[in-house]
Amino acid sequence: MPILAQEPELYPDNLFDAIQVDTAQDRQWFAVHTRPRSEKTLARRLARDDIWFHLPVQQHQYRTPKGRKCTSYLPLFPSYLFIYGDHTDRFRAMLTDRIIRILEVPDGEQLTFDLRQVQQALESGATVRPQSKLIPGAQVRVTSGPFENLEGRIVKRQTGDVLLVAVHYLQQGITISLEDCQIEAI
Structure with missing residues (x-):
């Protein structure tokens, strides 16, 4: 079975910029719950049908039983x-x-903000970890580094502080490891 190259996760490529200049009042965000393991197939179909979408993906590297390095998204x-x-x-x-x-989605502006932050974190190349439930904590803003101006909540962990960038609508998010000197309270 051939390993596929990374597919577009945004359609169009400038989706977030296009949303800002989009004047059509009837466009809005919809959260799509797909059949299991159908996200990328659906994304290919939506792109072919010229339907705007966002599918956040993360690079995953692993080794086959024979030791070959593989990358999937x-x-x-x-x-x-x-x-x-x-x-x-x-x-x-x-x-x-x-x-x-x-x-x-009742609050499209909030979802746009959340998805834009997730996309910025993914584009930075840093390791992000999905979080299935939001955990209460202090609201902060990152002051320096590749995540500058991202906002989120600090989550205390055994390994130190991490920033939780949330997608409020799904009650899920991603975590990013940060140093205390990189954040400020909002």
Whole structure:
């Protein structure tokens, strides 16, 4: 079975910039709960059908039983993908038969902010870890380094402090290891 190259996780490539200049009032975010292991297949189909989407993926390196190094790109939030479109796009996405349900997002601005932060963290190349539940903590802003201006909550861990960048709608997020001198309270 051939190993596929990394596929686009944003369509169009400038999705977040396009959202800022998009004047169509009928476009909104939809959180798509996909069938198991169907996120990338759905993303390919959405791109082919010209439906805007975001599928955050993370690089995963592993070795085969014979010792060969392999790289794959796994969804950061398994079984979830985000569509930015109107109800016609929503309907066309449902026709793919890869979707369990589509949920409307009540606060699209917050989701845009959250997804943009997750994307910035992924693009930095740092190791991020998915977190399935949000944990209460101090709200902070990163003051220096590749994550400068990211906002999130500090989560105390046994290995030190980490920043939790949340996608509030899913009640999930990612964590990034930071030093105390890199953050300030908001």
